[in-house]
Amino acid sequence: MTQFPDSIRNFYKSGDGLVGIPFDVYPSMLWYKKDMFSEIGLAEPPHKYGDKYTMPDGTVVDWNYDTLKQLALLLTVDKNGKDATQAGFDKKNIVQYGFEPQRDDLRGLGAFWGAGSLVGSDGKTVTVPDAWKTAWKFFYDGMWGPQPFILTDAAFQSDKFGGGEYAFFSGRVAMSENFLWTTYGVANAGKDWDLAAVPSYNGTTTAPLNADTFAIPKNSKNPDTAFAALTYLIGDASDTLLQIYGGMPARPEKQQAFLDQLAKSEGFPDKVDWQVATDSLQYADNPNFESPMPQYNKSLDILVKYRTKWTTTPNLDMDQEIQKLTDELQAAWNS
């Protein structure tokens, strides 16, 4: 296990101990369209974690979600060419959006603001991390507020923005947070995208991680045989398997070769700063947002219900909605 960096080793731990051997990982980054930034004279987002951002007026600010929002408003444009900060902005006819979060899972969306879990320290009480509440309100306000810069579900499902696929692939979204596995479709976004550091929140940066692993259950009847098979899978067979999985090797010495190969993908820009992907591993969320929780499948369904409600319904009181979500999850966990 010493061959893996601490951030990766800790990622695969839970209260019960090590839940699996690191195999492949999918760090998250900020994907952005360089041409959209240069078109309005904006500096590109920082690639290195810890770097600051220079605003158009020359002020140097922290690279956090407040800064991202300011840029996203400038990068959200209607059919008349007005951005979301200008008077007369037509929010019913937006042709380019400034920002698209990772909206597959409310937990994942929240994790970009801070690592956490819905499960309280007692293992059975629903506790929504404060960072997640802030993230969800940011998400909702970005869709339905007076100055929208995030796609509503109607826009997300529209053909113009990808018809339900990740909107960044449509080439009409300036910035998007997502995992490395989105390389499957990012070529459709054009040849002018690049990678940047995930913004910080309250001084802390979190770049959530997705990962694949092999595990041997505690009650396995043949643990020694299973361990031999696992050793083979992550050893001799790992190169072949990694090709099939398409993930970034968890072993640091194999990562550069993987990224070099990825950079040659058809349709990708000539120069992408893949170092951002490697750097993002240091900011993996621990606990991971996909950590176990009671009534897992039912809880996922409840989260989907509220996500689809928030993306389709304006004028909601988000404090009440988050409380309702909490209560519904708690009722499910208590059953």
Next chain:
Amino acid sequence: MDQVPAILTPGSTSLGERLRRLGGFRWSKMSPLARREARTGLLYISPWIIGFIAFTLLPIIAAFVFTFLNVTLAQKEPLRFVGVDNYVRLFNDGQVWESLSVTVRFAALWLPISIIVPFGIALGLSSKYIRGAPIMRSLFFLPYVVPFVAGVLVWEQMLSDTGWLNNVLRFVGVQDPPSWLFDSTFIYPALVAIGIWGIGAGIVINLAGLRGIPTELYEAARIDGAGTWAQLRNVTVPMMSPILFYTLILGVVDVLQYFLVPLVLKNGTGEPGGATLFYNLYLYKTFFTYQELSYGATLAWLLFAITLGVTLLLFALSRRWVYYAGER
């Protein structure tokens, strides 16, 4: 003298008489020949009896027993008797009432349409002024034979943002057509549209019913000075009331079991915002996604109780408006 059970005699008369004779079906009083014939008959129907017991009766009994246990697919806890815990949980489960509310809201929109539209189309098709009625009958029935899942997937494309419906709306000047499948305001009309497409069978049933109305009644009504509307109200509707009642009962049972369309259309997620998490879909997810077999069985029995209750109520009310010619 050999006794051939009257129930097996060709030309037996009313059901009541047959049942009375069946009451006299005593093995000990039967002759050897009668017993041999009875055994042969039972042998012929035994596959159905075995199937019924194995795949219907026993599962029903098992499902009832499950409601008092803690059965899950993984069974991490020891199996034990939990009394009425599952029933208490059911009444405290907010999702149950929410799903029932979803089902009732959809039923309030769908049931009247599913009864009136096929009846109206059948009326039109049976009019003597309509040309090409046989072709139109076939065209109306055609969607009914299209594989169900394929039909729903086609509708998913037709109702999408760039589907033909929204393209037609944009063509006639609607700038911002609805998001039919992703807006909780419009999802039910979308589901109704998918349902109406498949009403061919209902049209055929109504057509058969209309053909069964004696023409003398219309002649008599015309002689009495009744116009088209009066004939519809005083002859057609009363004579069609048994058919309408039949489609109402089937419609109620169908809507309470509504499940496949939201499952195919939304992968069972209940999107948008829980608007398509119908009761039967929640029951399905409880069994197969959440793997809570005992609780799922409890939900199934509640569905049965509701369906039975509504059906009995409809039968009780039918005496006020369903007219069975020849039995009054």
